[in-house]
Amino acid sequence: MQFALSPEQRALQAHMFTVAEHLQDESLHARDRACDFSRPLWQTLCAAGLHMLPASRDQGGQGLGALDLALALEALGEAVPDTGLVFALAAHLCACIHPLVHCADGPQQTEWLQQIGQRAWLGAHAITEPQAGSDISAMRTRAVRDGGGYRISGHKCYISNAPVCDFVIVHARTGESGSFLDYSSFILDRHSSGIHISPSPKEKLGLRTTAMGDIEFDGVWVHESQRLGKEGSGGPIFQASMAWERCCLFALYLGTMKRQLRACWAHLERREQFGRPLIEQQALAHRLGEMQLRYESARLLCLRAAWSLDHQSDWHGDASLSAKLAVSEAAVRNGMDAVHLHGALGMLSGEVERELRNALPCTVFSGGTEVLRNQLVQQLRSEYRRDARGGR
Structure with a gap:
């Protein structure tokens, strides 16, 4: 390798x-x-x-x-x-x-x-609904055929970039067969008639400088040329986007963890207690070592998953599941350790506590931790069954 x-x-x-x-x-x-x-x-x-x-x-x-x-x-x-x-x-x-x-x-x-x-232009990706997050089958937003296009009606919520976006990629139901091919994807100018976007961003725990809001589609007419791919291809399009998001987007947290580790090392070298630097306190040094191990392990999984996407490799199935789980869990645990290592300073409003807040949402978006663990187990179960049938 x-x-x-x-x-x-x-x-x-x-x-x-x-x-x-x-x-x-x-x-x-x-x-x-x-x-x-x-x-x-x-x-x-x-x-x-x-x-x-x-x-x-x-x-x-x-x-x-x-x-x-x-x-x-x-x-x-x-x-x-x-x-x-x-x-x-x-x-x-x-x-x-x-x-x-x-x-x-x-x-x-x-x-x-x-x-x-x-x-x-800045884009927003509209899929989540009040009753439909990880469960895409619960989606109620519909795109109904109308002349040379579609009428889209529905409510999307918790959409990153929505209040400040210039265009929207929206997923809507175009079928009722109960299959993965019931959904289609469309691209719209945010100023299209019938689109209503919440003007003020939602106040959030973390990632507060990313604007988040709701989008209402009130019979928005879109031409057929605004549909991405064939009718019914929205599910695979969404799935491909999520694979990229779970690798590439989460790579930004590798960067924040590296910056965080550097700050923690500097603090433990500089801060003294009982006549010696904190880095010489074994319990604290070990905590910092664990942070480094989480970061390195998550980075290997994340970059391997991205490599797999480029090479269309199905090595161990969808590698983006493991990557997202590893990076999100590491980012949260490292953020909590960074607060602890900084003591009272970590409790003050500033970069240390802000990075913890920014990490907390990443176990929820792009597939919640519990949902992805279920998918990972199902994937592994299929692989082991296939290996058993092959005599390995």
Whole structure:
């Protein structure tokens, strides 16, 4: 196995660190308290072309695959203190740009990717509903045939980027067969007649600088040309986007954990108790060692899963399940340990407690921990049964 990054990948991460120098914001603490997404910082990201990374160079991007995108987001997560901003970018790339690059036809890519690239548009991915989260079969939003298009009606909630988005990828029910092919995906301009988006972002525990809101579709008419793929292909499109999200988006938490570890090492070296640095207190040093082990283990699983997506490898099934579980659990536990290692300082409002708050939601979105563990067990059960039939 080759674990070393290529020269191109090292250059990509170096470029991310260079862009990050322009994303340092002294008002972050105040914006976090106010749940304020920074449009000027988003414009800075777009000026560097980061909002189009998976698109081809002809389309204004860099043609990044899953592994390279994960490495880019890892670097941004490490270098940019505004984790909510990086999360907004990652959600846009994995759940909005990815389906356009991989599922849209030529005319759709020409129309939409050109606008997104040139006008610095931000996307929102609308699938969750009040009664339908991980259970897609409970989706009630419908797209009904109407002339040369569809009428979409329904309510989507907890949608990242919704209050500040420029376009929406929405999933709606187009069939009633009870199968995975009952759903279709559409792309809409947020200003389309009948779209109502909550103007104020929801106040959240963490990722407060990522705007979250609800979207109401009140008989919104969309032309057939706004459907991504064939009718009934929404389920596979969503599944593919989630695989990218569970690898690439969660790579940003690898970066935040690395930055967090660096801060903890510095604090334990600098802070003295009982006449010696905290790092010489074995119990605290061991806790820091456990944080490093969680980070390293999660990173290996995450980058392996991204590599599997690029190579269409089904090694051990859907590797993104293990990656998401490992990274999300490590981010939360490391965040709690970082607070503990900083003592009373960790309890104060600031970077240490903010990163814990930013980590807590990641065990819920992109598939809750319990749901993904069930899926992982089902996947392993199928594999072991297949191995048993093969005599292995």
